[in-house]
Amino acid sequence: MTGLAARQSTVFAPQFAEAAPEQHLSRAEAYIRAHDFARPTLVIDTQAVARQYAALAQGLGRARIHYAVKANPAPEILRLLARLGSNFDAASRTEIAMCLAAGATADRISFGNTVKKVSDIAWAHAQGVSLFAADAEEELEKLAEHAPGARVYIRVIVENCEADWPLTRKFGCARDKALELIAMSKALGLDPVGLSFHVGSQTRSAQMWAPVLDQVAAIWRAAGEAGHELSLLNIGGGFPAFYGEAIEAPMNYAADVMGLVHERFGDVAEIMAEPGRGLVAEAGAIAAEVLLVSKKSDNDLHRWVYLDIGKFSGLAETMEEAIRYQFLTDRDGDDLGACILAGPSCDSADVLYEKRPVELPLGLKAGDRIIIRCCGAYTSTYASVGFNGFPPLDVVAI
Amino acid sequence: MTGLAARQSTVFAPQFAEAAPEQHLSRAEAYIRAHDFARPTLVIDTQAVARQYAALAQGLGRARIHYAVKANPAPEILRLLARLGSNFDAASRTEIAMCLAAGATADRISFGNTVKKVSDIAWAHAQGVSLFAADAEEELEKLAEHAPGARVYIRVIVENCEADWPLTRKFGCARDKALELIAMSKALGLDPVGLSFHVGSQTRSAQMWAPVLDQVAAIWRAAGEAGHELSLLNIGGGFPAFYGEAIEAPMNYAADVMGLVHERFGDVAEIMAEPGRGLVAEAGAIAAEVLLVSKKSDNDLHRWVYLDIGKFSGLAETMEEAIRYQFLTDRDGDDLGACILAGPSCDSADVLYEKRPVELPLGLKAGDRIIIRCCGAYTSTYASVGFNGFPPLDVVAI
Numbered sequence: 001m002t003g004l005a006a007r008q009s010t011v012f013a014p015q016f017a018e019a020a021p022e023q024h025l026s027r028a029e030a031y032i033r034a035h036d037f038a039r040p041t042l043v044i045d046t047q048a049v050a051r052q053y054a055a056l057a058q059g060l061g062r063a064r065i066h067y068a069v070k071a072n073p074a075p076e077i078l079r080l081l082a083r084l085g086s087n088f089d090a091a092s093r094t095e096i097a098m099c100l101a102a103g104a105t106a107d108r109i110s111f112g113n114t115v116k117k118v119s120d121i122a123w124a125h126a127q128g129v130s131l132f133a134a135d136a137e138e139e140l141e142k143l144a145e146h147a148p149g150a151r152v153y154i155r156v157i158v159e160n161c162e163a164d165w166p167l168t169r170k171f172g173c174a175r176d177k178a179l180e181l182i183a184m185s186k187a188l189g190l191d192p193v194g195l196s197f198h199v200g201s202q203t204r205s206a207q208m209w210a211p212v213l214d215q216v217a218a219i220w221r222a223a224g225e226a227g228h229e230l231s232l233l234n235i236g237g238g239f240p241a242f243y244g245e246a247i248e249a250p251m252n253y254a255a256d257v258m259g260l261v262h263e264r265f266g267d268v269a270e271i272m273a274e275p276g277r278g279l280v281a282e283a284g285a286i287a288a289e290v291l292l293v294s295k296k297s298d299n300d301l302h303r304w305v306y307l308d309i310g311k312f313s314g315l316a317e318t319m320e321e322a323i324r325y326q327f328l329t330d331r332d333g334d335d336l337g338a339c340i341l342a343g344p345s346c347d348s349a350d351v352l353y354e355k356r357p358v359e360l361p362l363g364l365k366a367g368d369r370i371i372i373r374c375c376g377a378y379t380s381t382y383a384s385v386g387f388n389g390f391p392p393l394d395v396v397a398i
Numbered sequence: 399m400t401g402l403a404a405r406q407s408t409v410f411a412p413q414f415a416e417a418a419p420e421q422h423l424s425r426a427e428a429y430i431r432a433h434d435f436a437r438p439t440l441v442i443d444t445q446a447v448a449r450q451y452a453a454l455a456q457g458l459g460r461a462r463i464h465y466a467v468k469a470n471p472a473p474e475i476l477r478l479l480a481r482l483g484s485n486f487d488a489a490s491r492t493e494i495a496m497c498l499a500a501g502a503t504a505d506r507i508s509f510g511n512t513v514k515k516v517s518d519i520a521w522a523h524a525q526g527v528s529l530f531a532a533d534a535e536e537e538l539e540k541l542a543e544h545a546p547g548a549r550v551y552i553r554v555i556v557e558n559c560e561a562d563w564p565l566t567r568k569f570g571c572a573r574d575k576a577l578e579l580i581a582m583s584k585a586l587g588l589d590p591v592g593l594s595f596h597v598g599s600q601t602r603s604a605q606m607w608a609p610v611l612d613q614v615a616a617i618w619r620a621a622g623e624a625g626h627e628l629s630l631l632n633i634g635g636g637f638p639a640f641y642g643e644a645i646e647a648p649m650n651y652a653a654d655v656m657g658l659v660h661e662r663f664g665d666v667a668e669i670m671a672e673p674g675r676g677l678v679a680e681a682g683a684i685a686a687e688v689l690l691v692s693k694k695s696d697n698d699l700h701r702w703v704y705l706d707i708g709k710f711s712g713l714a715e716t717m718e719e720a721i722r723y724q725f726l727t728d729r730d731g732d733d734l735g736a737c738i739l740a741g742p743s744c745d746s747a748d749v750l751y752e753k754r755p756v757e758l759p760l761g762l763k764a765g766d767r768i769i770i771r772c773c774g775a776y777t778s779t780y781a782s783v784g785f786n787g788f789p790p791l792d793v794v795a796i
Contacts, residue, residue, distance in 0.1 A: 068744075069787070070743075070744055070745075070785070070786045070787070073784075073787065090787070091743065091744045091786040091787055092742075092786050092787035092788055093787065094784065094787030094788070094789070095786070095787035096787075098787070112744065113742070113743075113744050113786070114690075115689050115690045115704040115740075115742050116689065116690075117687070117689055117706060117742075118764065118765060135692065135694075136690055136691075136692030136693075137692065138690055138691055138692060138763065138764050139690055139692070142764060157694060169694060170702075170740055170746045170748070170749055171744070171746065172694070173692075173694050173695065174694055174695035176695060176696065177693075177694065177695050177696065180696075201746075289515070291513050291514065291515055292512075292513045292514075292534055292536055292537055293534075293536055294533065294534030294535065294536060294537070294571075295534075295575075296533075296555060296567060296570070296571050296572055296575065297571065297572035297574060297575050298574065298575065298578075304568075306513040308515060312714070312780060316710070316782075319717075319747060342513075342568055344490075344511070344513050344515075345468075345489065345511075346466075346468055346489045346510065346511050346569070347468075348568045348569065348599075349717060350568070351568055365536065366516065366536050366540060367516060380783075381782060381783060381784050381785045381786070381787075382710060382782050382785050383782060383783055384714075384779060384780050384781060384782055384783070385778075385779060385781055385782070385783050385790045386471075386492065386779045387468070387779045387780050388468045388489040388490050388493070388511070388779070389467070389468070389471065389488070389489055389490035389491065389492030389493035389494075389496070389779075390490055390492070391492070392783045
């Protein structure tokens with residue numbers, strides 16, 4: 001409804017166009033406008049999740065969607081996706097249990113964390129989960145002992161500097177190690193079915209996948225030449241959400257990625273994709289409140305704006321200002337000015353945007369409501385249990 | 399018991415010397431060695447908290463201790479400190495409620511967050527809390543309306559590059575603004591009693607306080623010259639804990655700081671100090687487990703060691719590798735080698751130490767117990783509610 005952010009978003013994020021045109025509000029945002037909240041609250045529009053799932057599924061064609069549960073494990077989302085036929089990528093025993101509770105059978109759940117607790121592997125195996133990720137010898141030994149005969153995909157490291165949130169080397173192994181791990185899997189009685197990788201979170205253009213897919217295809221071919229016939233390609237996540245910079249529409253994006261995959265891998269028997277952010281981020285918005293607007297001295301260039309939500313209560317992805325959230329306020333038409341944005345805690349690290357200040361209405365003051373857009377992913381479960389005594393982010397599904 | 403960390407710590411951290419000399423274990427660490435834990439658990443030794451409180455209180459002399467509740471709000475700690483006569487610095491309504499529940503009366507609680515929700519100010523005022531922090535005009539207006547007549551201290555910005563975790567400009571105001579806010583407080587019917595500042599978290603040597611105290615004393619004098627007689631000096635926190643680098647013993651440290659204060663401020667009517675980390679960090683240790691040890695390729699320089707606790711489940715202070723925790727394992731006598739240390743989540747940001755790797759036993763492997771030392775502060779409440787499905791840090795007080 002107000003300012004630059006709203007005007008930009010209607011251009012690139014299809015869901016906003018569906019709200020009343022004079023408002024440019026998503027359904028979640030309109031719900032926030034119409035309600036009061038006692039504390040910071042994430043509102044998730046399940047209809048928007050369903051639409052996005054349909055668009056991605058159509059673009060991905062024969063690739064199977066395994067929703068990255070860690071992005072947002074709200075039961076309403078899991079139940080909806082289970083009903084729509086989605087599969088699930090779980091990071092832990094708890095996430096597997098949540099998927100089962102939401103109605104997914106074990107054969108639709110992969111245990112995608114390369115770092116697993118032995119007791120969790122055994123528990124998942126007992127539930128019937130049979131597809132696991134690995135990137136190291138010791139992980140294969142754990143799997144062979146506690147999930148004998150399991151299907152395993154080996155995660156490989158890829159180089160990519162184009163994603164908005166490039167992944168470090170924390171996950172995956174180098175090419176030679178990957179081939180060794182495939183051979184070792186066989187020797188341990190496991191079934192090494194394929195490879196996985198991650199292009200990097202928030203990869204805004206499908207074309208950015210090309211150099212990464214080239215790297216994976218080279219390892220895939222090397223595995224074949226070494227006598228390992230692989231049948232499963234897990235292309236991971238990286239599907240983007242709208243945070244103020246142009247992204248492609250989800251169906252086109254997914255179809256373009258699949259085109260790039262087909263050029264390099266041909267008719268792979270099984271392809272799986274793990275959208276998380278790209279599936280739920282735009283479906284959510286956070287209702288928050290301005291606690292204080294101030295200047296440190298009268299000749300300060302920027303105002304400081306303090307919100308009742310911060311880095312430790314849901315907005316962890318503002319770390320290093322990586323994810324740039326968009327904001328709406330009720331002061332439509334006010335002139336805008338640059339602000340440093342900070343959270344409510346007594347922690348000096350709880351500053352959201354300082355290097356690149358945020359444009360907000362000049363009339364903004366304590367008590368004003370503020371809506372944070374496209375917050376459906378990586379917010380609610382990041383919130384701390386009670387840092388500084390602040391409650392975790394509340395979640396409402398509509 | 400093992401390695402470099404243990405040997406160093408006995409030199410500088412007095413409490414370790416009290417354990418059996420051949421073990422060099424604190425009471426919390428010994429408790430962890432003797433018990434099994436199903437998930438990452440912080441063990442807090444309340445006897446160590448009591449000893450540290452006594453040492454700081456003796457060193458601080460006539461200055462009143464207001465424990466910074468945010469460092470660790472465990473009910474056992476709050477009840478102990480309430481019984482010992484401590485006062486409390488609360489960051490939120492919830493923290494005030496916890497202090498009241500622990501037996502502290504409202505006159506022993508200050509509301510030290512400069513960014514407060516209006517409804518929380520009104521609630522605190524109704525409970526009888528009468529001492530508040532502020533650093534901005536709008537905050538004074540909120541206080542005047544919802545806590546009329548309250549005593550207020552103005553937080554000022556100080557420059558300090560020597561602390562291990564230097565604070566940004568998030569809190570406090572510049573000198574001229576401070577004088578304006580004192581005058582404005584009076585005009586609003588508030589009682590501007592004094593100034594507060596923060597020297598920076600983990601200020602390892604008392605001498606580092608001198609240049610900061612000089613800055614505050616200049617503002618204090620300017621206030622007097624402007625006709626504002628101040629009676630309360632809040633010296634904040636900054637009291638250090640042992641993380642592997644030499645620190646002074648707490649009583650000496652506190653006494654040295656008070657000496658520096660006296661040189662600059664003379665006989666101030668009221669002095670308050672807000673130790674948090676310096677009071678509870680060394681009293682706690684975390685029981686954790688190694689989930690995986692791996693190399694990304696056979697010619698990798700360092701191993702990767704993955705724990706069942708990470709940045710999102712209690713070790714948030716490893717951000718930018720600011721706080722360097724010390725580790726103990728059961729592999730006493732093993733040769734050590736450098737490791738990159740990471741948490742269990744599927745988040746690439748969940749890496750604890752990479753720029754400066756950690757020395758750990760070469761024989762370390764999945765399933766090994768690992769003790770993280772001096773974790774009593776800023777761990778339990780930073781833990782996320784369930785990121786990646788991992789439960790928050792458990793807390794046990796002994």
